[in-house]
Structures are given as C-alpha cells and as structure tokens.
Amino acid sequence: QKEVEQNSGPLSVPEGAIASLNCTYSDRGSQSFFWYRQYSGKSPELIMSIYSNGDKEDGRFTAQLNKASQYVSLLIRDSQPSDSATYLCAVLNSGYSTLTFGKGTMLLVSP
Amino acid sequence: GAVVSQHPSWVICKSGTSVKIECRSLDFQATTMFWYRQFPKQSLMLMATSNEGSKATYEQGVEKDKFLINHASLTLSTLTVTSAHPEDSSFYICSAPPQGLPNSPLHFGNGTRLTVT
Numbered sequence: 001q002k003e004v005e006q007n008s009g010p011l012s013v014p015e016g017a018i019a020s021l022n023c024t025y026s027d028r029g030s031q032s033f034f035w036y037r038q039y040s041g042k043s044p045e046l047i048m049s050i051y052s053n054g055d056k057e058d059g060r061f062t063a064q065l066n067k068a069s070q071y072v073s074l075l076i077r078d079s080q081p082s083d084s085a086t087y088l089c090a091v092l093n094s095g096y097s098t099l100t101f102g103k104g105t106m107l108l109v110s111p
Numbered sequence: 112g113a114v115v116s117q118h119p120s121w122v123i124c125k126s127g128t129s130v131k132i133e134c135r136s137l138d139f140q141a142t143t144m145f146w147y148r149q150f151p152k153q154s155l156m157l158m159a160t161s162n163e164g165s166k167a168t169y170e171q172g173v174e175k176d177k178f179l180i181n182h183a184s185l186t187l188s189t190l191t192v193t194s195a196h197p198e199d200s201s202f203y204i205c206s207a208p209p210q211g212l213p214n215s216p217l218h219f220g221n222g223t224r225l226t227v228t
Contacts, residue, residue, distance in 0.1 A: 034216045088155070098145060098157055103153065103154040
C-alpha cells in the first residue's frame with residue numbers, strides 16, 4: 001500500500017522564522033509531488049509542485065525533493081500568522097493519476 | 112483557469128435520505144474526476160475515480176451501491192450518498208486534473224460539508 005507520512009504537529013514557530021515541513025513516501029516510482037495548504041473547513045489549495053531532485057523556490061516557499069531518500073520538504077521563510085494552516089504532502093501514484101495524501105502537518109505561526 | 116465548482120457547499124439531511132453533490136469543471140474538460148472524503152483531523156482519502164462515459168472505479172472499502180457516481184459529461188460528475196447515516200457525515204471534495212496533463216496537480220472544488228442527523 002502506497003503511503004505518505006507526515007508529522008502531524010502542531011509545528012509552532014514565531015512570526016518571521018523559517019518553518020520546515022517534512023514528508024516521506026513509500027512509492028519509489030512516484031515522479032510528481034505536491035504541497036497543499038488547507039485552512040480549517042476549507043478545500044486544499046496548491047502551494048508548490050516539484051518533479052525533479054533538488055530545490056524549487058517560489059516566493060517565500062521552497063520545496064525540496066530527494067527521490068533516493070524518498071523525501072520531500074517544504075520550507076516557509078518569513079513565516080506569517082496567515083500561514084497557520086495544515087500542510088498536506090501529496091504524491092502522484094506511479095502508473096495512474098491518483099494522489100495519495102499525508103495526514104498533514106498543522107503549522108501555527110505566533111505573532 | 113482550471114476552476115472546479117462544487118455544489119452544495121454544505122448540506123444537512125436526515126438519516127435515511129439521499130444527497131447529491133455536483134462537481135463541475137468550469138473552463139476545461141475533465142474526462143476523469145476524483146472524489147475524496149475527509150473526516151475531522153484526518154487526511155483526504157480517495158473514495159473513487161469518476162470516468163466520463165464509463166463506470167467509476169471505487170477504492171477498497173468504499174461501497175459502490177451507497178456512493179453512486181455518475182460522470183455523464185466532460186464537465187460534470189455527481190456523487191449521490193444514498194440512505195445516508197450519521198457516520199457518513201464528512202467533508203466531501205471533488206477534484207480533476209487538467210485535461211491532457213495527467214501529472215499536473217489536481218484542482219479541487221470547494222468541498223461539501225455533509226451532516227446527517
């Protein structure tokens with residue numbers, strides 16, 4: 001069974017700090033990885049996608065992928081209270097286009 | 112672009128009744144749509160894959176006779192929760208990949224909060 005593991009948190013960081021969110025996955029054949037942000041009671045919204053090993057930066061967000069270690073991470077620089085949400089790691093399953101989600105990490109950014 | 116519209120946003124129904132949830136792709140054609148369910152403090156769990164013009168594919172443990180899926184057109188998929196019970200109360204979310212881009216991230220509808228009393 002394909003699995004995506006995340007620390008449930010909560011991860012608490014002060015405003016302005018760097019938040020680091022981690023994710024591991026079991027499907028070694030996976031090629032596409034996504035980070036979604038979900039506010040309470042709302043649908044997930046896409047933050048980042050990453051397909052190649054290394055870093056990918058978009059504004060305050062940096063996604064990191066290491067396929068050999070089956071590890072994906074998301075760094076949020078200059079964290080803001082509005083970043084407080086649950087962050088879901090999602091992996092596109094090899095062979096067919098369904099996503100497996102981790103349980104999410106709750107991030108709390110204190111002013 | 113690539114907007115997925117879901118309706119209704121929330122619904123309260125009595126136990127034993129049926130509820131229909133609609134999912135529409137507004138500016139693209141979706142031959143495939145996915146239906147997820149999310150219980151409080153849990154992750155999204157894939158229920159079924161809806162395929163235009165053919166039968167849906169259900170994940171293990173999801174009752175196909177209880178969760179009826181119809182994907183009659185390239186822009187509309189519906190999920191009907193039949194004979195709903197309180198344990199079916201959950202957040203149901205549909206999603207679709209952009210047509211022709213199967214490795215692209217999914218676009219999600221706004222979700223439907225179902226409460227069965």
